[in-house]
Amino acid sequence: MAIKCVGILTSGGDAPGMNAAIRAVTRSAIFNGLKVKGIYRGYKGLVANEIVPFKTQNVSNIIQQGGTILKTARSMEFKTKEGRKIAYENMTAAGIDALVVIGGDGSLTGARIFAEEYNVPIIGLPGTIDNDLFGTDRTIGYDTALNTIMEAVDKIRDTATSHERLFFIEVMGRDAGFLALNGAIAVGAEDAIIPEMATEVDQLAELIENGFRKSKNSSIVLVAESETTGGAMGLAERVKNEYPQYDVRVTILGHIQRGGSPTATDRILASRLGNAAIEALLEDQRNVMVGIENDKIVYVPFARAIKNDKPIDRELLNVLRVLSI
């Protein structure tokens, strides 16, 4: 059956560029003769029937805005069979016959389950600052967050240099170290402590034993939030106990990393992926995430995007180590 009406929702953590993606999906769908409906508050709004018809004007003047005009939420109800049944009934009553879901790992997991249960065509777009989805080089929001981290840490460096201290700066990423590692390279940090390496070596001991601060008067280390790394607080506690000769300070960047106007890179990525989502539906593709690899659009089955851990590029670790002597 040919698709006539597409529903769009944003779900899970918000990310800069989600609005650019909503705009692209809406405009591309209308360009191709499809109707569009905006679903507010992610799966929560699908269950609560918060569905509104979208015209091209609904997405005017939003490409430059951070956050998501559709709002986002987490929904426990959607994790239950009963909740998904209500969601399906609301969707069909609104005449929606396909969905575009913009979100992270959890949102695409929900999409996969819903698509299988009700035979609904769903296309996923990777919207998360964490860059932790397999099968795409970048996710929507990652570049903006990386730039925000860079600007914040540049400022912290002024203080760090004046006081000759060791600074642990915690950045987001859930269980992925992309923001910490690439952020560290971008600010010229001493090191990055990331979950991907934490299971292999004691990165803190390595950092201290490699004689950091020998040639410098301050040190900045980016730490990925994660139980595996212990986070910046956990590491500072260890330094106090194990290496009390060092004066440590902790900064947790927090939600500042999620906000702000998206960079050109994120706007272009979101626009390309949003248009590709509609093309995919028109080509009868379903249950895939649209990603980008070597600057080309790719379609990745949900199962692959969600199940696999995206590996860190060891070359980046090497660059960081070589350049921080």
Ligand code: ADP
């Ligand atoms: P993100 O998409 O940023 O990873 P979450 O992990 O919070 O965010 O997931 C967003 C929403 O996706 C959840 O609140 C829930 O409604 C839905 N979801 C996540 N996992 C599942 C699941 N296993 N089954 C059904 N829905 C899920």
